[in-house]
Amino acid sequence: MHSDPTRRSAPIPPWYDDLDGSLAEGWGLLVRGAADRRSPMHTVAVATVDAEGLPNVRTVVLRAADPARWRIRFHTDARARKLEELARQPAVAALAYHPAAKIQLRLVGTARVLAGSEAAAIWAQVTPHGRQCYRVAKAPGEPIASPAEGASMDADGADRFCAVEVEVASIEWLYLAAAGHRRARFRRDPDGPITGEWLVP
Numbered sequence: 680m681h682s683d684p685t686r687r688s689a690p691i692p693p694w695y696d697d698l699d700g701s702l703a704e705g706w707g708l709l710v711r712g713a714a715d716r717r718s719p720m721h722t723v724a725v726a727t728v729d730a731e732g733l734p735n736v737r738t739v740v741l742r743a744a745d746p747a748r749w750r751i752r753f754h755t756d757a758r759a760r761k762l763e764e765l766a767r768q769p770a771v772a773a774l775a776y777h778p779a780a781k782i783q784l785r786l787v788g789t790a791r792v793l794a795g796s797e798a799a800a801i802w803a804q805v806t807p808h809g810r811q812c813y814r815v816a817k818a819p820g821e822p823i824a825s826p827a828e829g830a831s832m833d834a835d836g837a838d839r840f841c842a843v844e845v846e847v848a849s850i851e852w853l854y855l856a857a858a859g860h861r862r863a864r865f866r867r868d869p870d871g872p873i874t875g876e877w878l879v880p
């Protein structure tokens with residue numbers, strides 16, 4: 680393969696060989712992803728474990744990322760299959776990739792469904808457009824005779840709205856660079872410090 684002389688490689692970022700800096704960069708991308716719908720990290724792939732122990736993965740919108748508490752949040756319908764799966768096995772893996780930054784983040788954690796006043800406070804912030812999804816009469820994933828059947832609405836949606844917070848226990852970082860890829864794993868023990876180590880990319 681010939682190298683293209685018009686293509687310049689990206690400058691080495693300040694966090695290139697810095698574990699703490701890489702972790703901060705990763706969280707920064709997630710925070711921006713949650714806030715900015717144009718960010719490629721505005722959506723993440725969230726995997727759960729199904730009743731047969733098989734992985735099940737789907738795209739969700741990243742609604743919040745909290746670097747101080749190592750939490751991320753997404754919203755879903757209370758009747759969704761992913762919630763049945765989380766009730767059985769609260770383990771979650773989440774995947775985000777930022778093509779321009781060339782950074783992949785693989786998060787593993789434990790899900791908690793927010794309830795009561797916490798959920799109500801979040802629902803109060805959901806736009807009328809966002810609330811439409813939760814008004815649909817039939818449960819997501821239910822078979823229907825025609826697409827129109829899936830559009831009928833019968834409620835204001837508040838009771839079906841569900842916010843899921845994932846307490847992140849580990850983050851795997853991968854930065855792709857012409858100068859050499861960088862891969863690291865960070866772990867957060869709720870009772871201990873955050874630890875990080877480099878891995879072979």
Ligand SMILES: Cc1cc2nc3c(=O)[nH]c(=O)nc-3n(C[C@H](O)[C@H](O)[C@H](O)COP(=O)(O)O)c2cc1C
Pocket residue numbers: 722735737738739740741753754755756759760761762819820
């Ligand atoms: C771009 C995009 C964003 C999505 N955002 C969400 C979301 O925030 N919450 C959600 O429950 N489903 C979202 N979905 C739909 C899910 O991928 C999935 O189809 C649905 O939640 C049913 O999943 P389940 O049957 O595993 O529960 C999104 C899909 C796409 C393509």
